Amino acid sequence: MLKWIVISQSLLLFGTGLVFPFYIIFLSEVGGNFSEFGIAYGIFTISSALVHHWVGRRSDKVGRKSFLLINTWGSALIYLTFPIITSIGQVYIIQVLLGILGAMQKTSEKAIVADFTDGESRGKKIGSYHFWVSLFSGFAVIVGGFLIDLLTVDIIFYFGSIILFVSGWFILFINESRDVN
Amino acid sequence: MNWLKQNYNLKLISLLAIVVYGAAFALSIYINQTEDKLLIHDVSRLFPDRVYEIVEGEEEAALVEAVKAAKENNLKISIGGARHSQGGHAFYQDSVFLDMSNYNKILKLDEKEKTIKVQSGVTWEQIQDYINPHGLAIKVMQSSNVFTVGGSLSSNVHGRDPQYGPLIETVKSFRLLKADGNVINVSRNENEELFELVIGGYGLFGVILDVTLELTDNEIYVSQTEKINYKDYPEYIIKQIANNDDVGLHFARLAATPDDLLNDMYMTTYRTIDKGDDRYPTNEDDYEELVELNEEQNVLRDKFFFGLSRKYDWAKNLVWDLQQKLYAEKEEGEVVSRNNAMRPPIEFLEYDSDKDTDILQEYFIPVDHFEEFVDGLRKIVKEDDLNLMNVTVRYTPKHNEGYLTYAKEDTLALVLLFNHELSDEGIAHMKLSTQKIVNQALELNGRYYLTYQLFPSQDQIRKAYPKIESFFKRKLEYDPNERFMNNFYERYAK
Ligand SMILES: Cc1cc2nc3c(=O)[nH]c(=O)nc-3n(C[C@H](O)[C@H](O)[C@H](O)COP(=O)(O)OP(=O)(O)OC[C@H]3O[C@@H](n4cnc5c(N)ncnc54)[C@H](O)[C@@H]3O)c2cc1C
Numbered sequence: 001m002l003k004w005i006v007i008s009q010s011l012l013l014f015g016t017g018l019v020f021p022f023y024i025i026f027l028s029e030v031g032g033n034f035s036e037f038g039i040a041y042g043i044f045t046i047s048s049a050l051v052h053h054w055v056g057r058r059s060d061k062v063g064r065k066s067f068l069l070i071n072t073w074g075s076a077l078i079y080l081t082f083p084i085i086t087s088i089g090q091v092y093i094i095q096v097l098l099g100i101l102g103a104m105q106k107t108s109e110k111a112i113v114a115d116f117t118d119g120e121s122r123g124k125k126i127g128s129y130h131f132w133v134s135l136f137s138g139f140a141v142i143v144g145g146f147l148i149d150l151l152t153v154d155i156i157f158y159f160g161s162i163i164l165f166v167s168g169w170f171i172l173f174i175n176e177s178r179d180v181n
Numbered sequence: 182m183n184w185l186k187q188n189y190n191l192k193l194i195s196l197l198a199i200v201v202y203g204a205a206f207a208l209s210i211y212i213n214q215t216e217d218k219l220l221i222h223d224v225s226r227l228f229p230d231r232v233y234e235i236v237e238g239e240e241e242a243a244l245v246e247a248v249k250a251a252k253e254n255n256l257k258i259s260i261g262g263a264r265h266s267q268g269g270h271a272f273y274q275d276s277v278f279l280d281m282s283n284y285n286k287i288l289k290l291d292e293k294e295k296t297i298k299v300q301s302g303v304t305w306e307q308i309q310d311y312i313n314p315h316g317l318a319i320k321v322m323q324s325s326n327v328f329t330v331g332g333s334l335s336s337n338v339h340g341r342d343p344q345y346g347p348l349i350e351t352v353k354s355f356r357l358l359k360a361d362g363n364v365i366n367v368s369r370n371e372n373e374e375l376f377e378l379v380i381g382g383y384g385l386f387g388v389i390l391d392v393t394l395e396l397t398d399n400e401i402y403v404s405q406t407e408k409i410n411y412k413d414y415p416e417y418i419i420k421q422i423a424n425n426d427d428v429g430l431h432f433a434r435l436a437a438t439p440d441d442l443l444n445d446m447y448m449t450t451y452r453t454i455d456k457g458d459d460r461y462p463t464n465e466d467d468y469e470e471l472v473e474l475n476e477e478q479n480v481l482r483d484k485f486f487f488g489l490s491r492k493y494d495w496a497k498n499l500v501w502d503l504q505q506k507l508y509a510e511k512e513e514g515e516v517v518s519r520n521n522a523m524r525p526p527i528e529f530l531e532y533d534s535d536k537d538t539d540i541l542q543e544y545f546i547p548v549d550h551f552e553e554f555v556d557g558l559r560k561i562v563k564e565d566d567l568n569l570m571n572v573t574v575r576y577t578p579k580h581n582e583g584y585l586t587y588a589k590e591d592t593l594a595l596v597l598l599f600n601h602e603l604s605d606e607g608i609a610h611m612k613l614s615t616q617k618i619v620n621q622a623l624e625l626n627g628r629y630y631l632t633y634q635l636f637p638s639q640d641q642i643r644k645a646y647p648k649i650e651s652f653f654k655r656k657l658e659y660d661p662n663e664r665f666m667n668n669f670y671e672r673y674a675k
Pocket of ligand 1: 224259260261262263264265266267270271272281301302322323324325327328329330331332333335336337338339340382383384385387388389390541632667
């Protein structure tokens with residue numbers, strides 16, 4: 001059923017939306033300059049690129065669910081390191097990990113949504129899927145901004161992490177055996 | 182069978198996830214809290230310094246040892262209490278930092294004499310908790326109770342009781358650990374010069390070890406909040422508050438809202454009531470309930486609203502209006518014990534954004550010049566577009582004891598809470614504006630409080646405190662190697 005995918009991925013993007021845009025501002029306080037930002041984002045994308053192939057192939061065999069779960073819980077753990085980062089070197093390492101996890105999520109998400117939809121109504125369902133997921137993420141960014149202004153950036157990181165951790169449980173509900181549907 | 186196995190796996194995964202995540206979460210918080218311990222800053226987080234070493238002396242011997250070791254290794258020493266001073270008074274780069282907060286035992290309460298002897302890392306809150314059951318209360322302390330006795334002595338603080346000047350009036354004696362490692366008694370009869378130098382001496386003459394303080398009765402007050410035109414306030418103070426025995430505590434607030442900036446004024450007075458009064462609790466149970474110590478409530482709520490008014494003018498207006506309504510409704514005739522009135526909420530003020538900060542300043546203005554000062558201040562706040570968040574006013578009577586006295590005549594003390602950006606420009610802007618406000622105070626024969634930022638110029642500190650030069654000279658006599666060091670001394674003594 002698409003339901004658990006929608007819920008878990010919406011929640012995931014809510015958690016990420018809370019944290020990610022502000023992670024960048026936070027980095028500038030760790031003392032990065034623009035070239036270092038460039039490197040950090042390059043590393044993220046390149047490390048993603050390197051594992052996309054592999055993730056796609058493996059997920060055909062072992063299923064998408066475990067990759068989604070690894071991404072979600074893995075990111076929840078990584079967010080816990082944000083409040084204690086002190087150097088740009090640590091940022092690079094984290095970007096590599098986030099890149100790998102991001103690839104797992106992107107490829108598996110697309111594949112699983114495809115698995116669960118078919119022929120005629122596929123576009124409609126995917127449209128609706130993205131509607132919910134984007135809505136949550138947009139909302140999260142706004143909420144995140146306000147919360148940081150009023151509380152502290154560390155609280156957002158912890159909050160985002162907890163949301164991600166929770167969203168992992170919804171992934172567990174996804175039943176991948178297609179014949180059930 | 183298959184289902185059972187799956188179910189089992191699910192449980193295992195869940196359990197594992199919770200354990201791993203829980204542990205990681207705890208670890209992250211732990212590291213976050215303890216990280217970079219050697220980087221010492223005050224509550225405003227302006228100008229932190231990395232110290233050489235932190236000594237948390239629980240025992241006197243450890244403190245003596247630390248002072249002697251610093252002397253041998255030719256290291257500077259800085260001393261910190263609750264670190265609420267805001268000009269780096271409590272720390273210094275590459276120094277041995279004595280964190281006094283664990284040197285915090287209550288040594289002796291003398292109920293008959295109404296005195297208490299405490300180690301200097303004790304906070305007012307600890308003392309209140311300890312003496313409240315004995316029906317006793319503190320004579321002079323700040324408007325809240327989070328500070329240490331040592332830090333308070335070193336700033337010679339003052340509070341809301343208009344019968345008293347600064348803390349020094351209520352200190353009987355203390356012991357001092359000097360730069361040479363020796364410990365001496367200091368009081369009005371013994372080493373009396375140091376009595377006035379150390380109290381208000383910002384830790385520059387040695388480590389205050391234990392202190393004997395005078396206490397008073399935990400009286401029952403009834404509070405009253407009234408509106409007043411700020412121009413009438415000086416007269417009101419002289420006639421109704423100063424030397425008026427039944428006034429226990431008194432303070433006022435000036436609006437910091439854009440609409441009524443430094444115009445609207447409310448004052449709250451706590452007057453003593455005796456057993457005969459019909460508002461006095463009639464039975465033992467009511468009395469017990471009344472004197473039981475309050476804990477701060479609604480921290481998160483207040484933090485949120487305060488956060489809003491930090492950012493938005495509409496929120497400032499809203500909060501001010503709400504506050505006044507609440508005061509008018511609730512505090513009108515509220516019966517409260519002295520101890521409870523002397524522990525107002527403060528936690529909600531804690532703020533640690535990475536881009537801006539809340540700072541305090543205080544100006545002591547001769548009562549007669551209050552109106553002029555307020556008018557001048559309003560102009561500066563508007564012209565310089567300062568984010569003024571809160572203004573309280575207290576009466577501080579003239580006092581002579583203490584080397585660096587701040588009230589040479591009867592004064593009204595204005596406490597200003599500003600929010601400003603932590604960027605270099607933000608700090609430079611605040612510094613410039615501060616110097617303007619200080620000038621305004623000096624012109625009116627007033628002073629500023631030394632315990633906050635080091636923004637005032639060399640010239641200004643010398644005008645405000647003409648004895649500062651000889652204060653620094655005495656410092657060199659007692660501590661020729663400048664063993665005890667802090668940012669305040671470094672900024673102004675050279
Ligand atoms: C929110 C807030 C409200 C305040 N309200 C008031 C008020 O109502 N009235 C008022 O007068 N002040 C007020 N202050 C200022 C405050 O009282 C002083 O800054 C005071 O010194 C803080 O005490 P502390 O324990 O934090 O000392 P710290 O800031 O840690 O230290 C202050 C000074 O004392 C020295 N010191 C500390 N312990 C010892 C020791 N054992 N021996 C020798 N030296 C020592 C330090 O080296 C430093 O120079 C307020 C400050 C804040 C932030």
